[in-house]
Amino acid sequence: xxxxxxxxWGSGSPACWRVQVVLEEKRLQGYQNKLLSFDKEEPKxxxxxxINPRGQVPAFKHxxxxxxxxxxxxxxxxxxxxxxxxQLMPDDPRExxxxxQRSLESNNIFQKIxxxxxxxxxxxxxxxxxxxxxxxxxxxxxELKLWEGYAAKMGTESYVAGKNFTMADAVIFPLVAxxxxxxASQAKYPYLAAxxxxxxxxxxxxxxxxxxxKTNPNTGDLLKNV
Amino acid sequence: xxxxxxxxWGSGSPACWRVQVVLEEKRLQGYQNKLLSFDKEEPKxxxxxxINPRGQVPAFKHxxxxxxxxxxxxxxxxxxxxxxxxQLMPDDPRExxxxxQRSLESNNIFQKIxxxxxxxxxxxxxxxxxxxxxxxxxxxxxELKLWEGYAAKMGTESYVAGKNFTMADAVIFPLVAxxxxxxASQAKYPYLAAxxxxxxxxxxxxxxxxxxxKTNPNTGDLLKNV
Numbered sequence: 001x002x003x004x005x006x007x008x009w010g011s012g013s014p015a016c017w018r019v020q021v022v023l024e025e026k027r028l029q030g031y032q033n034k035l036l037s038f039d040k041e042e043p044k045x046x047x048x049x050x051i052n053p054r055g056q057v058p059a060f061k062h063x064x065x066x067x068x069x070x071x072x073x074x075x076x077x078x079x080x081x082x083x084x085x086x087q088l089m090p091d092d093p094r095e096x097x098x099x100x101q102r103s104l105e106s107n108n109i110f111q112k113i114x115x116x117x118x119x120x121x122x123x124x125x126x127x128x129x130x131x132x133x134x135x136x137x138x139x140x141x142x143e144l145k146l147w148e149g150y151a152a153k154m155g156t157e158s159y160v161a162g163k164n165f166t167m168a169d170a171v172i173f174p175l176v177a178x179x180x181x182x183x184a185s186q187a188k189y190p191y192l193a194a195x196x197x198x199x200x201x202x203x204x205x206x207x208x209x210x211x212x213x214k215t216n217p218n219t220g221d222l223l224k225n226v
Numbered sequence: 227x228x229x230x231x232x233x234x235w236g237s238g239s240p241a242c243w244r245v246q247v248v249l250e251e252k253r254l255q256g257y258q259n260k261l262l263s264f265d266k267e268e269p270k271x272x273x274x275x276x277i278n279p280r281g282q283v284p285a286f287k288h289x290x291x292x293x294x295x296x297x298x299x300x301x302x303x304x305x306x307x308x309x310x311x312x313q314l315m316p317d318d319p320r321e322x323x324x325x326x327q328r329s330l331e332s333n334n335i336f337q338k339i340x341x342x343x344x345x346x347x348x349x350x351x352x353x354x355x356x357x358x359x360x361x362x363x364x365x366x367x368x369e370l371k372l373w374e375g376y377a378a379k380m381g382t383e384s385y386v387a388g389k390n391f392t393m394a395d396a397v398i399f400p401l402v403a404x405x406x407x408x409x410a411s412q413a414k415y416p417y418l419a420a421x422x423x424x425x426x427x428x429x430x431x432x433x434x435x436x437x438x439x440k441t442n443p444n445t446g447d448l449l450k451n452v
Contacts, residue, residue, distance in 0.1 A: 053372060065323045072326035080319055093306055097291045100298035126360055146279060
């Protein structure tokens with residue numbers, strides 16, 4: 001069933017990881033895939049550019065249907081394979097609303113992480129400043145406090161949108177994992193940390209854990225003071 | 227049916243406009259709404275903050291279900307009122323995939339417009355530079371060229387995802403309209419201009435045209451050279 005699915009992905013990309021989690025949860029494990037190297041700029045290869053003109057991953061094909069926006073891929077898969085594996089989007093409008101809200105709202109975390117990790121690449125050296133970088137870190141910190149508040153309101157032992165693992169968790173967990181890997185303090189964000197520890201051992205998460213995170217569990221402290 | 231819907235909105239906000247278009251297309255015109263002033267910072271009022279902690283619009287309630295992410299609101303409305311008015315998300319997986327792809331991908335345009343319009347507000351005066359602002363304009367220009375290519379590929383007299391008006395148009399048209407209002411050249415982006423002129427007189431678009439655009443059809447030339 002899944003052998004006409006092709007996923008180009010990169011290790012550690014939250015956008016790729018969420019798609020892989022959904023594929024696991026929907027029991028579509030037999031899909032074709034190709035792990036690309038960011039260091040070698042493989043997402044800019046003609047093979048990927050042919051299906052994603054931005055030269056980014058995930059780049060996804062199902063037969064000859066193309067999708068490259070990670071949340072779009074997740075919604076597409078859930079919709080098409082609704083009755084397979086775990087139902088990630090409940091029928092109840094209230095639950096669905098919260099899942100859509102949190103999933104799309106997570107772009108704010110993603111954007112703010114990217115602003116920091118890409119600062120040196122995007123801003124010419126003569127325009128960079130400690131103050132400029134700190135401003136970006138402050139913006140991420142403010143964002144994470146909002147999510148810490150959401151997690152606190154849900155309580156411990158809760159997933160993003162309630163008592164069950166949903167699409168919102170597939171979308172958001174990889175971002176939370178990235179934030180902690182990059183050095184954010186679990187003590188500063190205790191409810192997010194509780195969420196991280198609740199979800200991290202889920203089989204779909206473990207099966208798709210970024211390979212280079214396994215071989216190199218330590219990373220820099222880019223987000224240490226966030 | 228729509229009187230338990232409440233929308234807080236601002237004139238000229240593409241995120242609000244797309245929701246209004248969907249409400250029109252779904253024939254939910256009787257909804258409650260409140261026009262807020264950005265100049266007076268009304269989205270930061272306690273009334274809005276109570277439902278959107280970011281203090282942004284759209285802020286949306288359906289009964290006591292809350293949603294604030296514009297694309298999330300659009301998807302929620304289409305799903306809940308599928309059989310009302312125009313079907314904005316077709317059942318065909320291929321069409322649905324393209325609609326999801328383009329709708330979510332449009333965040334790139336939105337982000338890049340915001341980077342420019344918010345430059346003076348977000349970057350302290352001593353860190354601003356012509357080069358910095360120009361880099362943001364170049365990024366938007368590159369983005370618009372991609373969309374010009376998409377529009378060219380679809381051909382004239384086509385909507386974003388095919389021969390029918392869909393969710394993708396509700397989401398993307400307000401961004402295209404904003405780009406041209408802010409001075410981007412229709413001659414430089416002829417296929418996007420053709421799309422703009424195809425869609426602008428649609429009843430749902432006209433009914434929701436930003437009020438202050440009607441009274442003030444001219445604007446600055448912020449995006450003149452984009």
